[in-house]
Amino acid sequence: MKRFGVSLPKEVAEAVESIAAELGVTRSEVVANAVQAYLESRRGHAEPSHQCLGVLMALSNSFSDLSDVVERHKEAILAYTHLHVEGKCLTIFVVRGDGPQVERLSMEVSKRSHTARYVPLV
């Protein structure tokens, strides 16, 4: 085990606390689990030079929350569609680019969304 401090946005920290209380585990275990899942999801992106093709889904308040990201990463976005689900905007991107670029795009979309998931296809 190795200890290090991390800073989390308040809502994220509160969500970690409530999951820990619900499951009867420590906050560290919740965070370790989440980080483990993140590392596993990245395994395919380990090669910095690989070409990644995948689908990025994001649920946001409005498509305009994402429009600057779309503009900045347009060479990596093959197509996207946007629909409304339960009063929110669901944007589905088909993405192709080098691993780190796709990762940056996915992080930027994630910061501006309620939920975002990147699913690598190859």
Ligand SMILES: [Zn+2]
């Ligand atoms: Zn990849």
Ligand SMILES: [Zn+2]
């Ligand atoms: Zn919309």
